[in-house]
Amino acid sequence: MTPAQHPSAPSLSRVGIARRISQDFREGDVINLGVGVPMLCSLFIEDEDDIFLHSEHGVLGHGRTARTQDEVDPSLATAGRQPIIPRPGMVVMDHAESFALIRGGHLDATILGAFQVSVQGDLANFWLPGAIAGAIGGAQDLAFCARRVVVAMQLLPRPRRFVNRLDLEMTAPRCVDRLVTDIGVIDLEDGRAIVRELVPGWSLEDAQRVTEVELVAAPEGIAEVTLKSDRDDLWTAA
């Protein structure tokens, strides 16, 4: 399948995808953000939201990223190596405890990047063809055990990201609940791809040209993606 691009309508940027994902967070949620686009979700979380970000090396409920070198404590960073500052409610724990939290189902959601996702919800994000060995990190524990798995995925202009069957080595089977993409929001339910939202200017037919997976309109209708932010880097021009 050749990469598709909509001729006229803009799509979500990486920051825009993160903004849309973060709009699903609720007060009290415990959420792990993976490296890459998921990490950008922290741009949209304020202290007063009481959302507990989890870094798998054992930091839960940290504050915002450090803004100056004076604020940097070399021992306090996210798993993606962003320096962060403490805040009331933060807790540190060892790595085994951190993964007990994950495996025991105490995370409300994990936000992950992916090389490939299948319509059944199978996730591939640790081994690229040509590499000698993969980088599994904490992704397998997170994907198997978090209560909700959301994947941030750029579909444009990359082919074979969202597929009927994985080509790549699988991280975890049937785990992905929701794809938040540059063209819209797709829920994976019982082996079907339910389109909940599309960015303005995109139709279901336009979206269908981007993936081999058969897309199904949500029974309540397809909403437009709306972003609660006035940043100027949320959209990519066509």
Place this chain on the structure above:
Amino acid sequence: MINKVVESAAEAVADIGSGAMIAFGGFVGVPGVPSTLIKAIAERGLSDLTIIACESGRGRAGAQSYGAGGGNQPYIPEPEDGVYPVGYLAELGQVRKAITTFSSLNNPNFDGPLEAGVRRGDVEIELIGQGSLCERLRCGRAGLGGVYTPVGVGTKIGEGKDVRYFDGVPHLLETALRPDFAIISAYQADRFGNLIYRHGARTTNPVVAGSGKVTIVEVEEVVDYLDPQHIVTPSPYVDRIVLSDRRLMVR
């Protein structure tokens, strides 16, 4: 009078020989990585080591920053600032096998030191997720044979491992790791070997502590007294203490 403080890192690691299995504490990047001890082990010029570490994909040469940061962004020290990551041992050709969660840079165009060894045919990598790696080490410390975890069933990581069903869910057996040496870093120790850690530098260090037949810790400070209610690693797990040559957290 008990005093587990050893004069130098070189003295602390003097009985580590070629062929040893060594578990290292620490996570991706610098905080919590026992850099002083890694450098001292490297200087022994050993071979055929088996290393166990969360992250061992990156050496000192050609280091690629994992982090955000760089430029004018707030910044955490990197290997180019004189820190020795576990992958340095692989870079020197001292490693035969790595049990690890990040063995690579996952970049098809650039091999890390372990990947280069695999291409040469003299290094073996056993890839495993972080939760399972931690539990295997914890089992080693806690006298358990292994644990059943649901993580990895039906994937390449789970191939060849015993599977049992609990409450209808398949779990696979991860067996204990009992390395010869456990090498860790902490913030403060007392002379007995009780340890506390600072923030995210705790990471795998308390998990690796006590898993080895001998545990060696580098600390930023040795203090007269630690509050018993705040001690994270109890002294019986710790055999030797050395002062770190890094001062990342004491400011």
